[in-house]
Amino acid sequence: MFLVIIVIAAFLTVTGSAFAVTATPTPYTTITSAGPLTSVFVGNDLSCQVARTEGNQIYPQNATPGDCSTYLTVGGTVYAADFTNHTGSANSNPSSLPTPFTPVSQSAVTGTGTRTDPYAVVTTATAGVIRIVQTDRYVIGDEYFSSEFALTNTGGGATSVSLARAWDCYLGSSDEGYGFSSLYFQGTIVAGATGCSAVANAATQGLVEGFVPTTGEASTFYQARYGDVWTLLDGGATVLPNTCICDTHEDNGAAIQWTVALAAGASAKRTVSEIFSPAGGTPPPVPLNVTIKSKGKGKSKGKGSVTGTPGAISCTATCSTTQYQGMSIVLTAKAATGSGFSGWGGACSGTSTTCTVETTAATDVTATFGLPELALKLTPSKSTIVSGDKLTLKLVVTNAGNGSAEKTQACAIIPEGFTVVSAPDGKVKGKSVCYQVGSLVVGASSKKSISLRATTDVLKTVEFSGTTSAAGVAKKTAVAKANPVILNPSAETPTG
Numbered sequence: 001m002f003l004v005i006i007v008i009a010a011f012l013t014v015t016g017s018a019f020a021v022t023a024t025p026t027p028y029t030t031i032t033s034a035g036p037l038t039s040v041f042v043g044n045d046l047s048c049q050v051a052r053t054e055g056n057q058i059y060p061q062n063a064t065p066g067d068c069s070t071y072l073t074v075g076g077t078v079y080a081a082d083f084t085n086h087t088g089s090a091n092s093n094p095s096s097l098p099t100p101f102t103p104v105s106q107s108a109v110t111g112t113g114t115r116t117d118p119y120a121v122v123t124t125a126t127a128g129v130i131r132i133v134q135t136d137r138y139v140i141g142d143e144y145f146s147s148e149f150a151l152t153n154t155g156g157g158a159t160s161v162s163l164a165r166a167w168d169c170y171l172g173s174s175d176e177g178y179g180f181s182s183l184y185f186q187g188t189i190v191a192g193a194t195g196c197s198a199v200a201n202a203a204t205q206g207l208v209e210g211f212v213p214t215t216g217e218a219s220t221f222y223q224a225r226y227g228d229v230w231t232l233l234d235g236g237a238t239v240l241p242n243t244c245i246c247d248t249h250e251d252n253g254a255a256i257q258w259t260v261a262l263a264a265g266a267s268a269k270r271t272v273s274e275i276f277s278p279a280g281g282t283p284p285p286v287p288l289n290v291t292i293k294s295k296g297k298g299k300s301k302g303k304g305s306v307t308g309t310p311g312a313i314s315c316t317a318t319c320s321t322t323q324y325q326g327m328s329i330v331l332t333a334k335a336a337t338g339s340g341f342s343g344w345g346g347a348c349s350g351t352s353t354t355c356t357v358e359t360t361a362a363t364d365v366t367a368t369f370g371l372p373e374l375a376l377k378l379t380p381s382k383s384t385i386v387s388g389d390k391l392t393l394k395l396v397v398t399n400a401g402n403g404s405a406e407k408t409q410a411c412a413i414i415p416e417g418f419t420v421v422s423a424p425d426g427k428v429k430g431k432s433v434c435y436q437v438g439s440l441v442v443g444a445s446s447k448k449s450i451s452l453r454a455t456t457d458v459l460k461t462v463e464f465s466g467t468t469s470a471a472g473v474a475k476k477t478a479v480a481k482a483n484p485v486i487l488n489p490s491a492e493t494p495t496g
Contacts, residue, residue, distance in 0.1 A: 340403025
């Protein structure tokens, strides 16, 4: 990471960069407490730095404020902290830096640090026609502080602005880490929370620092290499891409963003919680119990298994595991060959082979497997026909068992004296018409129709037969005996 250290003087030319820096360090106010966030530094340019007992948590670790900033994009102009006047910064390319906010005022620290009367610093600045009042609050004992942004459109017309908050992570005194795109916070997993972590994609555990949106409005995020974060925001990005390099260990940063529409004279607020925790948002553990049930006849019963992602669930009978409270677990049921999935019970329901469980408390799930049993019925539409007539043969295959049937196929065998006119979705091969039915859950049927034409005047009685089968299921046959077709040469006028 390229760090520029600014020396207090009237002007300074930075080595390796051809620009002069006005070396007036950014004023700031400090919320000091017993912690665990022992110091929250708030710059009058809407920047910040945060300290725990082990030191500052935002890069540069020896700079106050650090590379932390509120961003506003108004009418195509990007406003942010005055990085060039910080006592150190890695976001220091003069050709791409945003326009600094215009400071208006900053209060002293108020409050007593309690839940009902938190410490607070109120900072007011302007960004073109937008007036921003940022209130940073901290409660003793919390591993986060909150920033509330109150925006007012002082212009004469409506406008839409992009509001963002970003920093360069210095994770527990380390300049490198992974990322996350969701976090357990105040009793729930918050999707869209983002930041840096010591554990890859640490939604529920491990050292973290990052942003949790708390006002409910739609937000976007970006977690990436620190320079990519600054490049995106300094370049005027108004919507972040919702991407995270969660599994890559590198020198990183993060940002969260809102789009805010403001009529002339209108105001709006957004709030973010900014967490710095050595244990992340670790929720309490809760048990998840999965039971496998089998159905069948006699000793023949369905078999199968259930696996879970993420987690250690892998059951063929009954098993239990511990999950973090608030996590979502995707359970997948898989029937053994010749068996079929019948359905879920407990915290899951339905016959889909997947189920998402929210482990808010101790959770019980049942998965039942049975044996499919196929039935095939063939019904011709006429009982008397002559040469040239059309006839519709209806084919119905039904799963009459207690387990789903997979890779189901049904075929009708066409007798002599008939040709196939049409068989939608069917495959004609010789004297057979076959259908790939696929999956049939318990009680489900698949209906097909085959259009045939009589081609002979020989008097005879014919029977239509067929077969059906499924993966691991014995082939079944059927014959249309109830409605035989008689080829009647004495009829004078073809019908149909």
